[in-house]
Amino acid sequence: MIECWRWYGEFDSISLGEVAQTGARGIVTALHDIPYGEVWPREAIARRKGLLAAAGFDWAMVESLPVHERIKRGDGDLGPLFANYRQSLANLAAEGVMSVCYNFMPLLDWTRTDLAAPVASGATCLRFEAVRMAAFEVHMLGRREAEADYPAEVLTRAAAWFQAATEADRDGLLGAIMAGMPGAFDRYDVAGLRTALAGYDGIGREGLRANFKRFLDEVVPTAEELGMRLCVHPDDPPRDILGLPRIVSDSHDLAWVLAAHESPANGxxxxxxxxxxxxxxxxxxxxxxxADRIHFAHLRNVRKDPDGSFEEDAHLDGDTDMVALIRVLLDEEARRRAAGRADHAIPFRPDHGHHMLSDLTREMIPGYPLIGRLRGLAELRGVIRALSHG
Known part of the structure; x- marks a missing residue:
């Protein structure tokens, strides 16, 4: 497996020199300064690739080449947006960057209610708190239909939290939910979010799936011609929120995505x-x-609560058997190697991590600390090395 590290370029306080000390050799990055829907110029791609190469890294994966919201909504004349996406793919391929991660989550990317929830060790983690999310949806957004999405006990606690919350508490919750991804250009206040959500009125799950299928129809053939790999990221969290459908959340969803285009370019x-x-x-x-269509892996672990809350756990703790998962990925690599595939190795990165030690006093992108991810990478590296010895 190829050890990678997510790096946010000019938005990142972690230097490439520091990343080199983690042992990772592949960089996962994007041109975060380019607005969604615009073409990634070949010259800008070449500069980024050259910067990475000078520091001893390969540009292993693009994460992400964003899909414009109008494509997700199926809104208006989308021809120019599809053409721009295809041109960006062509420009990446011309510079030898052949793998692209993207997502089809409507409006918001990953969503959390707490960016620095305490854990027992004294570190902090990202957390999705069902009570606070319900308080936000029902009481701050005024979306009363959200009451059907939460258990009664969660709604009761949400109302109590909202009544006791200060203005700073509510602003902090909004800020956490809006944190999204560095380089994203849309940040909303409550009124702005209501307006943005209205753009998805009437679309629903099947409508969003139809728009996703149209996107795949427009870009997968180009990726095939270029010899590229596209790989969709699952929904985070894997449940409907804010009245927005999520369509890449479980085994049925993944099967639908892969059946939409039976192509190695669609992964x-x-x-x-x-x-x-x-x-x-x-x-x-x-x-x-x-397994045969996994082009990239994010390895992290979460601990779930019965009420629908969850938080980031240490990479080898949490509810997922990480050793069993890595065994699956290594078996798939072996299958690809036996089939003669030159690209048999699966790139992965230690995803998220606890903010700990000196990271607690350093300005860092939420969920992407240096030491917490270094710990995760070291643990994952150990599992991979042990399993590789049989």
């Missing part, structure tokens, strides 16, 4: 944390189901 970013937050998912079994 999966297997995120054990996103899929692991769904109580219905057996993560190692799910990896085995889609």
């Amino acid at each position: 999966i970013t297997f995120c054990s944390g996103s899929l692991g937050a769904n109580p219905a998912n057996d993560v190692p079994a799910l990896a085995a189901q889609v």
Whole structure:
């Protein structure tokens, strides 16, 4: 497996020199300064690749080449947006960057209610708290239909939290939910979020699936011609929120995605944390189901609570049997190697991590600390090395 590290370029306080000390040699990055829907110029791609090469790294994976919201909504004349996406793929391929991770989550990317929830060790982690999410949806957004999405006990506690919350508490919750990804250009206040959500009125699960299928129809043939690999990231969290449908959350969803185009160019970013937050998912079994189309792996672990909350756990702890999952990935690599595939190795990165030690006093992107991810990479490296020895 290829050890990789996510790096946010000019948005990242972690230097490439520091990344080199982790032992990772592949970089996962994107041109975060380019607005969604615009073409990634070949010259900008070449500069980024050259910067990485000068520091001793390969640009192993693009994460992400964003899909514009209008494509997700199926809104208006989408021809220019599809053309721009295809041109960006062509420009990446021309510079030898051949793998692209993306997602089809409507409006928001990963969503958490707490960016620095305390853990027993004294570190902090990302957390999705069902009570606070319900308080946000029902009481701050005023989306009363959200009451059907939460158990009665959660709604009772959500109302109590909202009544006791200060303005700073509510602003902090909004900020956590809006944290999204560095380089994303849309940040909303409550009124702005209501307006943005209205753009998805009437679309629903089947409508979003139809728009996703159209996107795949427009870009997968180009990726095939270029010899590229596209891999969709699962929903995070893997449940409907804010009235928005999520369509890449379980085994049925992944099967639908892969059946939409039976092509190596149409694959999966297997995120054990996103899929692991769904109580219905057996993560190692799910990896085995889609193994031949896993082009990239995010390895992290979560601990779930009965009320639908979950938080990031240490990489070898949590609810997912990480050793069993890595065994599936190594078996798939062996199958590819036996079939003569030159690209048999699966790139992976230690996803998220606890903020700990000196990271607690350093400004870092939420969920992407230096030491917490270094710990995760070291633990995962040990598992991979041990299993590789049989």
